[in-house]
Amino acid sequence: MKQYKKFIAMMSAVTMCTVTVPGFDSLAAQPGSGAAPVMSLNQREGEWTLETLLREIPDEALKDTKGAAEKAKTLYIVNKKEEEKKAQEEARKKAEEERLAQEEAQAAEEARVQAEMQTQTAVSWSQDAGVQASWDDQTLLAALIYCEAGNQPYEGQVAVGAVVMNRVKSGAYPNTISEVIYQPGQFGPAMTGWLDSVLASGGYTDTAMQAAADALAGSNPVGDCMSFGNGNWGIQIGDHYFH
Structure with a gap:
């Protein structure tokens, strides 16, 4: 002007x-x-x-x-610095979002694998029986062992599991663990409802669970025995006679 x-x-x-x-x-x-x-x-x-x-x-x-x-x-220059600062901040936020998303995905995958391990097959095949057993089968067998021999020596607990496995393999009984255990007139705890109560509450012991796992894996201290009781004949383990 x-x-x-x-x-x-x-x-x-x-x-x-x-x-x-x-x-x-x-x-x-x-x-x-x-x-x-x-x-x-x-x-x-x-x-x-x-x-x-x-x-x-x-x-x-x-x-x-x-x-x-x-x-x-x-x-x-001022605008350029502001743009660079903004770009750096956006890059930092993006990297943080990607890191959090990766951690969440990893946690979800770990949870999925853990759930799958619990619901799918816990024991693949027993060593000598060729019987596939799921986690539910193992817990059911553990509950039966606890009810029938929870107060017996560990070998006696494995023996109860071995009897169930012998029946599954025999051809004279049903060919699944669940059907053998719940077969009418066979196991007292299954008939009285005590077995279902222990199974529902998870009241079986870790020892019974381990005995079930060993029996499923092929451990068998009683040979071909398919029955047990308080009689006076057969293989005695603790208070039980296996025959």
């Missing part, structure tokens, strides 16, 4: 001046015209001459241009 005003003043001076006489301070209008004296071409009372205007306007314009360029450069 300042340069613009100076430029207007310059053009006014050029327009109004008709004759330039070196050494003169001013020019007068024609006699009788009543016009005021035109603007001096020399500096007078702080005003700018034509020469000064022509010299100063380009300098100030260049100065303003440089200033504007410096401001634009500074603004560019």
Whole structure:
């Protein structure tokens, strides 16, 4: 705006001046015209001459241009830094989200594998029987062992499990652990409901669970025996006779 005003003043001076006489301070209008004296071409009372205007306007314009360029450069640098900072923050947030998602996926996979291990086959095949047993089969056998021989030596507990396995393999009894145990008139705890109560509450012992696992794996201290009781004949283990 300042340069613009100076430029207007310059053009006014050029327009109004008709004759330039070196050494003169001013020019007068024609006699009788009543016009005021035109603007001096020399500096007078702080005003700018034509020469000064022509010299100063380009300098100030260049100065303003440089200033504007410096401001634009500074603004560019500030904006660039802000964009870089924003990009770094977004990258950090994305990496954190990916890390949390990976941890959640890993935890979910571990939980799935653990659940699968508990619900699927716990014991694959017994060593000599070729009988596939699930986790439910093992817990059912453990509950029966606990009910029938929970107060007997460990060998006697394994022997009860071996009797069940012998029946499964025999062909004379049902061919699954569950059907053998729940066959009518065979095992007292199954007929009275005590077995189901122990099974539902998980009341069997760790010892009974281990004995069931050993029996499923082929451990058999009673050979081909398929019955046991408190009689006086057969293989005695603890209070039971196996025959």
